[in-house]
Amino acid sequence: MDTVAVVPTAVIIAMVSFLPILHVGNYIGGALRFALTQADYDKEVSLLPIDDKPRIRIFNWGGMIWVSRGIVYDDSDEIALPKGQQSKAWLDKARLTELGCGWDEHRLWSHYYLVSFPC
16 A cells, blocks of 8 residues: 555656656757757848837747747847846737737846746
């Protein structure tokens, strides 16, 4: 009877212990994908109007029905501020994109972020 409880407990502990490794691997994979194709993103960003502030561009890589992932260029870096501290102009612009559902961002470099969208 004791071994019946030990095996599921051990499996759960192993899975929970593996999650941080999975998250790091996920970030490294996304950062590598971005690094290999950054020139393409830079070209798209260069087409954004200079007078259009804030300048935000989303590159959605897709995902599951309930979550997707991609790159966000934000020259104001407001995406990295604590939720609720973004300017009204930024929120108004973001509301019309995948960011309108919320986001979980991880800074890459040069105003680029690896982002998960929960919708």
